[in-house]
Structures are given as structure tokens and as C-alpha cells.
Amino acid sequence: MGKLIRNKDWTKTSLGSPHTWPQSLKTTLSIILNSGYPMLLWWGPDLICFYNDSYQPILLSNGSHQQILGLTGKNAGIAYWNHIEPSIEKVLVSGEPIFADRQINQFDGLSKEENIYQRFCYCAVTDESGKPGGVLMTCTEATETPVIRKNPEGKNGENLNSGIKQIFPVQADRDRLIAAEMEASEKRAAREDLEENDQKLNIVVAASDLAVWELNLKTREAKYSDRYLEILGYPKGTVLTHQQILQHLHPDDLPIREKAFEDAFSSGILHYQSRLIWNDKSLHWIEGKGKVFFGDDGSPTHMIGTLRDITDEKNYQKGLEEREQKFRLLADSMPQHIWTSDTEGNLNYYNNSVFEYSGLNLEEIQKNGWMHIVHPDDREENIRRWTESIVTGKNFLFEHRFRKHTGEYRWQLSRAIPQRDENGSIRMWVGTSTDIQDQKYFARELENQVLNRTRELEQLNEDLKKSEERYHLMVDEVQDYAILYLNREGMVENWNAGAEKIKGYRADEIVGRNFSTFYTDDDLKDGLPGKLLNLALKTGRAVQEGWRVRKDGSFFWANVVITAVHNQAKEVIGFSKVTHDLTEKKEASDRLIKNAAELAQKNADLNKMNKELEAFAYISSHDLQEPLRKIQTFATRIAAKELENLSEYGRDYFARMQNAAARMQTLIDDLLAYSRTTSTERKYESSDLKEIIDEIKTDLQEELQQKHANIEVGEMCTIDIIPFQFRQLLYNLIGNSLKFSSADRAPHIQIESKISHGSKFKSERLSDEIRYCHISIADNGIGFEQQYGEKIFELFQRLHNRSSYEGTGIGLAIVKKIVDNHHGVIMARGEVDKGATFDIYLPVS
Amino acid sequence: MNKNPYNLLLADDDPDDCMFFREALDELPVRVHLTTVNDGVELMRCLNSSLELLPDLIFLDLNMPRKTGLECLLEIKENRLLNQLPIVIFSTSMDLEIVKLMYEKGAYCYIRKPGEFSQLKGAIHEALKMTTKKKRIKLEKEKFVIQV
Numbered sequence: 001m002g003k004l005i006r007n008k009d010w011t012k013t014s015l016g017s018p019h020t021w022p023q024s025l026k027t028t029l030s031i032i033l034n035s036g037y038p039m040l041l042w043w044g045p046d047l048i049c050f051y052n053d054s055y056q057p058i059l060l061s062n063g064s065h066q067q068i069l070g071l072t073g074k075n076a077g078i079a080y081w082n083h084i085e086p087s088i089e090k091v092l093v094s095g096e097p098i099f100a101d102r103q104i105n106q107f108d109g110l111s112k113e114e115n116i117y118q119r120f121c122y123c124a125v126t127d128e129s130g131k132p133g134g135v136l137m138t139c140t141e142a143t144e145t146p147v148i149r150k151n152p153e154g155k156n157g158e159n160l161n162s163g164i165k166q167i168f169p170v171q172a173d174r175d176r177l178i179a180a181e182m183e184a185s186e187k188r189a190a191r192e193d194l195e196e197n198d199q200k201l202n203i204v205v206a207a208s209d210l211a212v213w214e215l216n217l218k219t220r221e222a223k224y225s226d227r228y229l230e231i232l233g234y235p236k237g238t239v240l241t242h243q244q245i246l247q248h249l250h251p252d253d254l255p256i257r258e259k260a261f262e263d264a265f266s267s268g269i270l271h272y273q274s275r276l277i278w279n280d281k282s283l284h285w286i287e288g289k290g291k292v293f294f295g296d297d298g299s300p301t302h303m304i305g306t307l308r309d310i311t312d313e314k315n316y317q318k319g320l321e322e323r324e325q326k327f328r329l330l331a332d333s334m335p336q337h338i339w340t341s342d343t344e345g346n347l348n349y350y351n352n353s354v355f356e357y358s359g360l361n362l363e364e365i366q367k368n369g370w371m372h373i374v375h376p377d378d379r380e381e382n383i384r385r386w387t388e389s390i391v392t393g394k395n396f397l398f399e400h401r402f403r404k405h406t407g408e409y410r411w412q413l414s415r416a417i418p419q420r421d422e423n424g425s426i427r428m429w430v431g432t433s434t435d436i437q438d439q440k441y442f443a444r445e446l447e448n449q450v451l452n453r454t455r456e457l458e459q460l461n462e463d464l465k466k467s468e469e470r471y472h473l474m475v476d477e478v479q480d481y482a483i484l485y486l487n488r489e490g491m492v493e494n495w496n497a498g499a500e501k502i503k504g505y506r507a508d509e510i511v512g513r514n515f516s517t518f519y520t521d522d523d524l525k526d527g528l529p530g531k532l533l534n535l536a537l538k539t540g541r542a543v544q545e546g547w548r549v550r551k552d553g554s555f556f557w558a559n560v561v562i563t564a565v566h567n568q569a570k571e572v573i574g575f576s577k578v579t580h581d582l583t584e585k586k587e588a589s590d591r592l593i594k595n596a597a598e599l600a601q602k603n604a605d606l607n608k609m610n611k612e613l614e615a616f617a618y619i620s621s622h623d624l625q626e627p628l629r630k631i632q633t634f635a636t637r638i639a640a641k642e643l644e645n646l647s648e649y650g651r652d653y654f655a656r657m658q659n660a661a662a663r664m665q666t667l668i669d670d671l672l673a674y675s676r677t678t679s680t681e682r683k684y685e686s687s688d689l690k691e692i693i694d695e696i697k698t699d700l701q702e703e704l705q706q707k708h709a710n711i712e713v714g715e716m717c718t719i720d721i722i723p724f725q726f727r728q729l730l731y732n733l734i735g736n737s738l739k740f741s742s743a744d745r746a747p748h749i750q751i752e753s754k755i756s757h758g759s760k761f762k763s764e765r766l767s768d769e770i771r772y773c774h775i776s777i778a779d780n781g782i783g784f785e786q787q788y789g790e791k792i793f794e795l796f797q798r799l800h801n802r803s804s805y806e807g808t809g810i811g812l813a814i815v816k817k818i819v820d821n822h823h824g825v826i827m828a829r830g831e832v833d834k835g836a837t838f839d840i841y842l843p844v845s
Numbered sequence: 846m847n848k849n850p851y852n853l854l855l856a857d858d859d860p861d862d863c864m865f866f867r868e869a870l871d872e873l874p875v876r877v878h879l880t881t882v883n884d885g886v887e888l889m890r891c892l893n894s895s896l897e898l899l900p901d902l903i904f905l906d907l908n909m910p911r912k913t914g915l916e917c918l919l920e921i922k923e924n925r926l927l928n929q930l931p932i933v934i935f936s937t938s939m940d941l942e943i944v945k946l947m948y949e950k951g952a953y954c955y956i957r958k959p960g961e962f963s964q965l966k967g968a969i970h971e972a973l974k975m976t977t978k979k980k981r982i983k984l985e986k987e988k989f990v991i992q993v
Binding site: 622625626628629630631632633634636637640661662665676724 | 959965
């Protein structure tokens with residue numbers, strides 16, 4: 001060793017070359033080099049290592065580097081350096097020595113395991129400054145048997161340690177020593193392994209957060225690592241008794257621990273989990289594991305083990321459990337069947353619904369396989385699809401029938417999606433099956449209904465088409481009316497033949513244009529089209545007559561009916577427009593109006609003329625009378641005075657002249673009477689006809705007497721008449737009867753009157769609707785030929801010449817006029833030589 | 846008849862009629878004094894100017910110029926001094942309405958001028974007879990018109 005020291009190149013170290021070394025170092029070195037005890041010196045702040053030959057074996061057995069000479073403490077790789085260094089530091093600081101014990105197992109080669117107890121003493125070495133400059137470690141070993149340390153020899157027996165003085169060179173023990181040495185080296189090797197393992201273990205333990213504990217089962221002494229204390233919630237360095245530790249256990253978990261320990265004593269393995277309550281009352285979970293060591297008698301001697309804080313795990317696990325619980329609750333509450341499978345496709349979870357529905361329990365399902373719930377016809381496809389999904393990872397979607405516990409099969413829609421982890425690989429499949437029996441049934445029903453409906457609709461469509469065709473033809477071919485369809489804005493959408501005829505446009509020219517095209521500019525200014533549409537909108541219909549414009553610009557008079565067309569919701573969707581060309585009608589009607597106007601005008605003129613004529617007639621008659629009268633008077637004067645002076649011819653002519661004058665007088669009188677019948681006021685009075693006839697009788701009494709005439713008056717009515725006119729009428733008629741009486745018989749005049757319904761008289765000239773007073777004046781005179789029945793009422797018409805019967809031909813005209821004034825009708829019936837009957841019909845109210 | 850001459854007043858515009866009237870009177874067995882006026886205005890003036898010697902009877906033609914017979918009738922009948930005078934309407938026309946009107950307005954009687962001279966004489970005579978005998982009593986309607 002000394003040689004080594006001398007030969008080493010120290011310049012590379014922090015100590016420098018030996019000649020710079022302090023005396024204290026040198027002295028210390030000489031001491032250790034000469035000592036038979038293993039010694040190691042750490043010198044200087046770097047703790048450079050020096051050791052003696054005796055120490056070498058220890059180094060070897062420790063597994064440290066062989067030549068650690070000159071290396072710093074740190075770099076030396078000494079076993080348990082992290083334990084040793086603090087001790088060194090302590091010594092350097094305090095100057096007080098420190099002892100450390102170590103127990104190692106060693107084989108002595110004689111198949112006997114020996115425990116070697118090593119004691120290390122760390123003491124300070126003062127340097128020139130008076131302070132510790134290094135630390136000297138001395139090692140003493142002891143066993144039950146003394147250890148005879150020989151020089152370490154290699155395999156070939158060479159001396160490994162040079163410079164070491166042999167302390168106990170006893171020949172007798174030499175072999176034993178060799179053997180012991182061999183054992184020792186083996187032991188050392190084993191020990192080194194052990195130490196290495198120990199070291200490794202420490203590292204592992206430290207890294208794993210495991211707390212290490214050791215329990216002496218006999219003494220109940222316990223040793224704890226610092227981590228152990230941490231786990232219990234205590235700071236490092238606290239000293240706890242076993243009792244104190246136990247107090248932290250959750251009271252409810254004590255039995256668990258007890259049981260675990262009991263089991264450990266029998267099995268040798270300790271494993272339990274329990275709760276811990278810290279001083280701050282927080283709850284933690286711990287997991288204890290351990291191994292029991294038994295003594296020779298088989299009783300447990302001590303236990304070593306680990307303790308782990310599994311609070312987080314437990315909480316996490318609890319959380320997991322709670323979530324799973326929730327999931328299960330949820331899954332079971334749902335009406336759908338929920339199931340999961342592993343990645344192979346094997347179902348491993350069913351919710352409650354599945355059991356309820358199928359009536360099977362979990363074992364039954366698992367035993368026979370869930371496929372048995374599926375309808376046999378669906379199984380093959382089911383398997384195929386499921387397999388496909390499992391293989392491809394595609395979502396599973398399938399409709400199939402499940403067997404209910406009643407035996408009934410119901411359609412289900414099954415869906416499954418894969419659950420993937422962060423990498424995208426499938427962890428499991430989650431599926432649901434929903435009962436769609438009703439929907440399916442419903443869907444089928446619906447399909448049927450739809451089919452039926454479609455058929456119906458098709459039929460309807462056919463009918464509709466036919467109907468529309470018919471209608472279209474109907475509308476289309478109508479020529480006299482323009483039938484159009486307008487949309488809501490008045491755009492022409494439909495056109496028929498009549499429209500083309502009336503308005504002149506072809507369908508292709510007009511469809512799409514607004515119907516206001518047909519209106520005149522004036523109407524457009526007034527907004528007539530819009531007004532009509534609005535009216536139709538509001539009231540449903542708009543009717544109008546007016547001028548419209550054709551395609552060629554010509555006008556026509558149209559009768560237009562615009563009707564609003566509604567849909568089912570009663571909204572107006574368009575208008576139908578029917579136009580009739582009334583131009584001709586209008587023209588006709590215009591003509592009519594014109595004619596009527598003309599007529600009215602003519603009538604007015606006529607009336608005026610009539611009035612003038614009447615006036616003229618009156619006045620002229622009146623005025624004519626004057627000269628006539630003169631003629632007559634003078635004639636009579638001459639006749640009175642000068643007649644004798646006239647010749648016979650003279651007298652004859654004179655007589656004829658007087659005659660003529662007299663006739664003229666009559667004529668004028670009658671004319672006057674006739675004109676009076678028209679010009680006087682029509683004052684109706686309720687009059688008894690009998691009275692009037694009586695008056696006339698009185699007037700005519702002479703003639704009546706003279707002719708032996710008889711007037712027979714029947715039941716007479718009282719009716720509204722113009723008395724004076726009617727008197728004239730009856731006077732004329734009765735007078736006529738007397739005048740035109742037969743020479744063969746006495747005149748007999750029968751006058752009757754009766755009120756009856758017009759229908760009774762069966763005459764074209766009488767209305768069936770009203771009542772008439774029928775007055776008949778019948779005589780037995782000479783009568784007349786019926787063919788003249790109407791002529792006789794005409795003015796100046798006579799049936800006889802003057803020589804037969806006198807008369808002016810005015811009498812019956814006056815009668816007719818009077819009947820006309822009474823809005824009545826007069827008819828004459830006559831038979832030659834039998835008599836005449838005059839029937840007068842006066843309407844009565 | 847009476848000794849005093851009967852004063853007649855004829856109001857007529859027609860000269861022929863006046864002549865006829867005079868000739869008729871001449872042939873009648875009466876002693877009358879005839880005054881003739883030719884229109885209504887003259888008639889009224891005549892009447893008003895000879896109030897002390899009013900005529901006993903007036904023959905009044907209706908169609909007279911300037912003032913018609915009707916107007917004169919009305920005027921006379923409204924005149925307190927004149928309304929007692931009997932008036933005979935002497936007219937060509939025989940309009941019943943007019944006849945009625947004359948009756949209502951107080952004419953004494955009505956003569957339609959006849960064509961025959963003899964009838965004329967008869968009518969005038971009748972009128973004279975009536976008025977001298979029954980002056981003050983209004984005739985009945987039926988008797989109003991002198992029938993010839």
C-alpha cells in the first residue's frame with residue numbers, strides 16, 4: 001500500500017504532489033499504513049481516499065472499486081456512500097467520533113452461515129489548522145468465533161495485499177484461514193451481491209414511494225422508514241410507538257388488519273388495505289404488504305413489509321365504482337335493452353331490461369348464448385352483420401326479432417358502437433336494442449295504407465284527368481262565350497275558342513298577359529280592371545257591361561262576369577272570367593232605345609197633333625157652325641118670303657140645298673160630340689147604369705112612343721164610369737137600335753150587364769186576369785153582316801146610303817172612343833135582319 | 846103685352862145675326878125696343894151710361910171681341926146696380942160645360958141660335974115670355990135651355 005501511495009501520480013488530484021502534503025496527513029498515513037486494522041482515510045474537502053492493506057478485503061467484499069486510492073469520496077463508489085457521507089460530514093463538523101454497525105452474512109466455506117458484525121468508527125483527524133482536515137474510518141469485525149484474517153490471496157495463492165503485515169500468522173490455522181478466506185470471499189461476494197441488491201432495493205423503494213417497515217414480532221419493536229411516517233401524516237424524524245401507529249387505523253378496519261395478520265402468520269404473506277385517519281382527521285387509504293419471517297421453531301419472528309398510500313387510487317376506484325353504479329342504475333332503468341361486448345364480440349353485460357324481456361337470467365343467457373333470444377330466421381344475418389362490425393369496427397345496425405318471455409317475437413332495432421381508447425383501438429362495444437314492433441307494425445300498416453291510397457289516388461287521378469279533359473273540351477269549344485282563367489293578379493292563364501273569336505287573340509298571344517289588355521284607355525285610367533278584381537275578391541263576383549277592345553283595336557260591347565275561385569281553405573287563388581259579346585244586342589237595344597225615343601217623340605208629336613186636331617176640330621166645328629147657320633137661316637128666310645118666285649126646279653134645288661145644309665149641321669154636331677169625347681176630362685164616378693138608361697129613355701121618349709119600342713133593362717151594375725160620356729154612348733147605341741129597327745116588328749132592346757172574370761168570356765182581346773163588367777145592348781133590328789163587325793166602328797163608315805138611313809157614320813166611332821176612354825172593349829155581333837148586339841166590356845177593379 | 850115698350854139689349858158682333866134678330870122681333874107680336882151693341886166693352890159702357898133706363902132683357906152672345914159674353918155676364922152679375930138684369934145667353938155653341946157655367950153664373954136662360962128662322966122667332970118669343978112673367982125666379986136647370 002505504501003508503495004502504491006508513493007508511486008501514484010497525485011498531481012491530478014486536489015491534494016497535489018505528496019511533498020506539498022501537510023504533516024498531519026503524512027503522519028496519519030504512516031499510522032494507517034502501519035495499522036493491522038482496516039482503515040480508510042478521507043482527507044480534505046474532496047475527501048480523497050486513502051486506505052491500508054487491511055482494508056482492501058473489505059473493499060473487495062463491498063464490491064467497491066479496487067483501486068479507490070486517490071479518488072474523491074464521491075467518485076470512489078464506496079458501498080453505502082450515501083449513508084457514510086453524512087457521518088463523515090458530522091465528524092468533520094463536530095470532531096466527535098461516530099460508530100456504525102453493520103451485519104453481514106458470510107459463508108465460511110464449511111457450509112455454515114455466519115453473521116459478521118462490523119463496527120466502523122469514524123474519527124476526525126486534525127490538521128495544522130487545528131480543525132478536522134479529514135476523517136479516519138477504522139473497522140473492527142467480530143463474530144461468535146474470532147475471525148482470523150489472512151492476507152488476501154488470489155486463486156493462485158499470491159498475496160493480494162502487499163505491504164501488509166500478517167497479524168496472526170498461525171500455520172495451524174492457515175488452512176482454516178484459507179478456507180475461511182475462501183468462505184469469506186464467497187461470503188463477501190454474496191454479501192456484495194446482497195449489498196448491491198440492497199442498494200438496488202433502496203433505490204427502487206425510494207422511487208416507488210413505498211414505506212418500509214420492520215416489525216419484531218417478539219418484542220413488538222417496529223422500525224419505519226421516513227416515508228412510513230409521511231404516509232401516516234407525520235413529519236420526518238418523528239418517533240412513534242406501535243400503539244400510536246395503530247391508533248391511526250380506522251376503527252372499522254382494525255378487524256381487517258387483524259385478519260390479514262392472522263392470515264400472514266399462516267401463509268407468510270401479509271396483504272391488506274385499510275383506512276387511516278390522520279391527526280387532521282383526514283381519511284386516507286393504505287395498503288400494507290409484507291413477509292413473515294419464521295424462527296427455527298416455526299414461529300413468526302419478525303415481519304418486514306411495505307406500506308403504500310393508496311388514497312388516490314381508492315378514491316379513484318370509488319369514483320369508478322360510483323360511476324359504474326350510476327351507469328348500472330341508468331342502464332337498468334331504461335326500457336331499451338343495453339348490452340356490451342368485448343372486442344371479440346362476446347356479450348358480457350346486459351341491463352335489467354334484457355332479463356325482464358326475455359325472462360331469462362344471466363346464467364341462462366350466457367349458457368345458451370344470446371343468439372337464442374333472436375328469431376331463428378334472423379340469426380344467420382345477425383351473426384354475419386355482427387361479425388362484420390367486430391372485424392371492421394363499423395357501427396352495428398340491425399333489425400331483428402327478439403323472443404319475449406311470453407313466446408312472442410317482437411322486432412327490435414339493435415345498434416352498437418365501438419368504444420375506443422386514446423389510440424383509437426377498440427376497447428369494447430356498447431349496444432342498445434329498441435323495441436320497434438309497433439313501429440314496424442305501424443310501418444307495415446302504413447305501407448298498406450299508402451299502397452291503397454296510392455291506388456285510390458291513381459284512380460282519382462285518372463278520373464280527374466278524364467274530367468279535366470272533358471271540362472277542357474267543354475270550355476274550349478264554347479264559341480259564344482270567352483271563358484278564361486285569370487290568376488290572382490289578373491294574368492291570363494287559360495284561353496278558349498270563344499275567347500279567340502270574341503277578342504281576336506290566339507292563345508299563344510295572350511296567355512301570360514294581363515287581362516287589362518282588353519280594356520279601353522278610359523277604363524284603364526279609371527282602374528276598372530283592378531276595381532272589378534277587388535269586387536270579385538270581396539263579394540265573390542263582379543258583373544259589368546262595357547266596351548272592350550279587340551286585338552285589332554275595334555270595340556265590342558261585353559257582358560263580363562268575373563268570379564273568384566277558391567281553394568279548399570277558402571282562399572282566393574284566381575278568377576274565372578266569362579265574357580259575352582253583346583255588341584249586336586247592344587246595338588239592337590240601342591236601336592230599340594232610339595226607336596222608343598223616336599216613338600215617344602212621335603207619340604208626343606202625335607199627341608200634340610191630336611190635341612191641335614181636337615182643338616181644330618172643336619174650333620172649326622164651332623166656327624163652321626156659324627156660316628152654316630147663316631145659310632140655313634137665310635134659306636129659311638128666302639123660303640118664307642121668296643119661294644113663290646122660284647120655279648119648280650128652283651124650289652127643288654132650294655130644298656136639296658137646305659137638306660145639304662141640314663146634314664152639314666148634323667155632321668158638325670156629331671164631329672163636335674166626337675171631339676168632345678177626347679178632349680174632356682176623364683172624371684170617373686160610380687154610377688148606376690140603370691139611372692143613365694132611364695134618362696135616355698126620357699130623352700128619347702117621343703121616338704120610343706112613336707115606334708112602339710120597348711127597352712128591357714136587366715140587372716144593372718153600378719160601376720165607375722165617366723157619366724156624361726157613358727150617357728152619350730148609351731144614347732147613341734139605343735138611338736141606333738131605334739133607327740135601324742125593322743119595319744116588320746116593333747123594336748125591342750135588351751140591355752144587360754154582368755160582372756165576370758175575364759177568363760169566362762174567352763176572348764182574345766180580354767185579359768184572363770181581370771174582371772170585367774159586361775154590358776150588352778141587343779136589338780131585333782135589321783142587323784148587319786158580321787164581316788163589317790169592326791168596320792162599323794170606324795169614323796165616317798156607314799153600311800147604308802143616305803137615302804136608306806140617315807147618319808153621319810160618326811155615332812159608333814164615338815161609342816168606340818168612349819169605350820176606349822174607359823179602357824174597355826166593344827164588339828158587335830150582327831145577323832142580317834135578325835138584329836145586332838153590342839157587347840161592351842169595361843174593366844172593373 | 847104691356848104698354849111700355851119693352852127694352853131689349855142685344856149684344857152680338859155678327860151683323861147677320863143682328864139682322865135676323867130684328868127681323869124676328871118684327872114678326873113677333875110684341876112691342877119691343879131693341880138696342881144693339883157689337884162687343885162686350887160697348888155693352889158695359891152702354892149699361893153703365895144708362896143706369897136710369899136699363900134694358901128689361903139682355904140677349905148676350907158669347908163670342909164677342911174685346912170682351913166676351915162670359916166676362917160681361919160676370920161683370921153684370923157682380924155689379925150691384927146691374928145684377929138684377931135678366932140675361933139670355935144667345936149663342937151658336939151648345940157646349941154643355943158652357944151651358945152649365947152660364948147657369949151657374951146667373952144667366953137666366955140659354956138659347957142656341959137655331960138655323961131655321963122660324964125657330965129663331967120661337968126661341969126669342971119664349972125668352973120674352975119667360976122673362977116678363979118670371980123675372981126673378983131662377984129657372985130649374987132643365988128649363989134653362991130653351992128648346993126649339
